[in-house]
Amino acid sequence: MDKIKTYLKDQEEYLLGHTCKSIDKSRLTLPGPEYLEKVFVNSDRNLQVLNSLSRLYNSGNLAGTGYLSILPVDQGIEHSxxxxxxxxxxYFDPENIVELALEAGCNGVASTFGVLGLTARKYAHKIPYIVKINHNELLTYPNKFDQVLFGTVKEAWNLGACAVGATIYFGSEESIRQLKEIAEVFVYAHELGMATILWCYMRNSAFKTKEQDFHTAADLTGQANHLGVTIQADIIKQKLPNTNGGFTALHFGKTSKEMYEDLSSPHPIDLCRFQVANCYMGKVGLINSGGASSGQSDFEEVIKTAVINKRAGGSGLICGRKAFQRPRKEGVELLHLIQAVYNNESITIA
Known part of the structure; x- marks a missing residue:
């Protein structure tokens, strides 16, 4: 706890002492040892999906807590x-990607067909595999906001994956096609007994004005989350919100004064809680992303993100570049620090 407080610096009281007055924690379904029984036993997910979710939530250093620490490495396609x-x-070598996740005690490793397929016989039984099934490749010029399938659900199942992950660029020109495509993917993944994780990202040049970038606004990302749980994502991945009022600033969509005045506030924990609320009040777990690597400040940033996510009622962190873009020992240490936040019982729901 002392190390966590050291990284929080002058924001220790601001984050650890905050009481959420927007959406009370009593309204949420919170992570915990009985999380799967509370939510998915009552759902339409078949027994094999429950087995897959159980394996994911009961692996690594956070096993049995209801929280997740996932290593995602799809940036080789998404960024170059x-x-x-x-x-x-x-980390050009796929084996090192899986070894990092194993050594760090992650619940699972999310990567491409190429990475996971090439390592499947050696590792798929040792750590849960999450196949990222679609990507936005940046070799098309000019670049565009689109995600296309790089393989099939059956391929993911054949290589031993317990889950498939996919991205929808909500707000983009191709978002309706992506929504329909991934909804069908998730239906088939559930039929085969795999869990589903959706990257609910906003992408539209109009969402970034001269004054503000609304791609990470709580109201826009919250609605993206709500669309994600609607197509039966079992876990939602989302960027941490750092602003609000995207709908009102951009003059589109439907809003109510309550969503800004009563259900949120400028505090980062309250902004994140609005994201959790849009995930059926926490019944579908929200994992926030770790973001780009900034060098030495990475440790401070991931600790703050983990504290905000946990205290908001989220279900964990999916952190990649901050871990794999540094020496292995440091990457493992960073992932262990994230896990320490979720294992620390004194860091409570706000």
Whole structure:
């Protein structure tokens, strides 16, 4: 706890002492040892999906807590392999990606068909595999906001994956096609007994004005989350919100004064809680992303993100670049610090 407080610095009281007065914690379904029994036993998910979710939630250093620590490495496609692995070329080798997740005690590793397929016989039984099934490749010029399937659900099942992950770029020109496509993917994944994780990202040039970037606004990302749980994502991945009022500033969508005045506030924990609320009041777990690597400040940033997510009622962190774009030992230490936040019982729901 002392190390966590050291990284929080002058925000220790601001984050650890905050009481959420927007949406009371009593309204939420919170992570815990009985989380799966509370939510998914009553759902339409078949027994094999429950087995897959159980394996994911009962692996690694956070096993049995209801929280998740996932290593995602799909940036070789999403950003370019050179930019992703330039800081640490060891991770051009897929085996090192899986080894990092194992050594760090992650609940699972999320990566591409290529990475997980090439390592499947050696590792798929040792750590839960999450196949990222679609991507936005940046070799098309000019770049565009689109996600296309790179393989099939059956391929993911054949290589031993317990879950499939997918991205929808909500707000983009192709978002309706992506929504329909991934809804069908998730239906088939559930039929085969795999869990589903949705990257609910906002993408539209109009969402970034001269004054503000609303891609991470609580109201826009919250609605993206709500669309994600509607197509039966079992886990939602979302960027941490750092602003609000996207709908009102951009003059579109439907709003109510309550969503800004009563259900949220400018405090980062309250902004994140609005995201959790849009995940059926926490019944579907919200994992926030770790973001880009900033060097030495990475440790401070992930601790703050983990504290905000946990105290908001979220279900964990999915952190990649901050871990794999540094020496292995430091990457493991960073992931262990994230897990320490979720294992620390004195860090409570706000």
């Amino acid at each position: 392999a050179g930019s992703a692995f330039g800081p640490n070329p060891d």
